[in-house]
Amino acid sequence: MKEGLIKLPGLKGENTKMGKVTVIDHPLIQHKLTLIRNKDTGPKEFRELVDEVATLMAYEVTRDLPLEEVEVETPIQKARFKVISGKKLGVVPILRAGLGMLDGVLKLIPAAKVGHIGLYRDPDTLKPVEYYCKLPSDVNERDLIVVDPMLATGGSAAAAISFIKERNPRSIKFMCLIAAPEGVERLQEEHPDVSIFTAAVDEKLNDHAYIVPGLGDAGDRLYGTK
Ligand code: URA
Numbered sequence: 001m002k003e004g005l006i007k008l009p010g011l012k013g014e015n016t017k018m019g020k021v022t023v024i025d026h027p028l029i030q031h032k033l034t035l036i037r038n039k040d041t042g043p044k045e046f047r048e049l050v051d052e053v054a055t056l057m058a059y060e061v062t063r064d065l066p067l068e069e070v071e072v073e074t075p076i077q078k079a080r081f082k083v084i085s086g087k088k089l090g091v092v093p094i095l096r097a098g099l100g101m102l103d104g105v106l107k108l109i110p111a112a113k114v115g116h117i118g119l120y121r122d123p124d125t126l127k128p129v130e131y132y133c134k135l136p137s138d139v140n141e142r143d144l145i146v147v148d149p150m151l152a153t154g155g156s157a158a159a160a161i162s163f164i165k166e167r168n169p170r171s172i173k174f175m176c177l178i179a180a181p182e183g184v185e186r187l188q189e190e191h192p193d194v195s196i197f198t199a200a201v202d203e204k205l206n207d208h209a210y211i212v213p214g215l216g217d218a219g220d221r222l223y224g225t226k
Pocket residue numbers: 097150152209210211212214215216217218219
């Protein structure tokens with residue numbers, strides 16, 4: 001796992017200076033991500049692989065969960081052991097592609113509550129507009145993991161996180177499969193307090209704001225809607 005100030009190609013040759021990016025380069029994740037990228041991988045396999053990678057990534061994203069000791073009686077004797085210390089978590093997929101990562105994360109943290117947020121781009125102002133946002137009622141006591149497979153321009157992730165912050169969560173982490181350097185830069189600029197976890201930082205965006213080489217349109221590939 002590469003952590004911290006990673007070198008982002010194409011960003012004026014500089015390391016990023018704010019926030020924190022973690023590239024989770026575990027071999028299983030990299031292998032599955034390569035299968036996901038393949039244009040010949042159909043929706044069924046694509047969905048299964050995204051689900052598996054989300055589970056594996058959640059393992060790293062939750063690495064800093066605090067522990068506390070409790071007393072347990074084994075068949076041999078009483079002793080003190082560690083358990084996760086009652087931290088309240090929430091998972092928030094950004095609609096619609098983020099839904100593809102939700103179940104994978106919940107496999108590791110089944111007690112997490114789930115919020116949803118959906119945005120569209122106003123055709124006149126080109127600004128992101130929230131069309132749906134439902135978060136756990138106790139969001140102010142929760143640490144959230146916002147999930148979306150592709151961090152492209154960073155525009156919708158940054159806007160989604162701004163809308164979520166209006167509801168005062170305790171903290172936010174952002175988890176994606178593939179990030180573009182432009183998206184990392186924008187998200188870190190607008191939300192330096194939000195740690196980014198990704199399985200890859202790709203080369204660039206193309207003229208249509210797709211990540212290159214990327215995997216194409218994550219939503220269309222998840223749901224076979226192309
Ligand atoms: N959204 C996608 O689904 N793919 C990209 O490459 C960029 C944004």
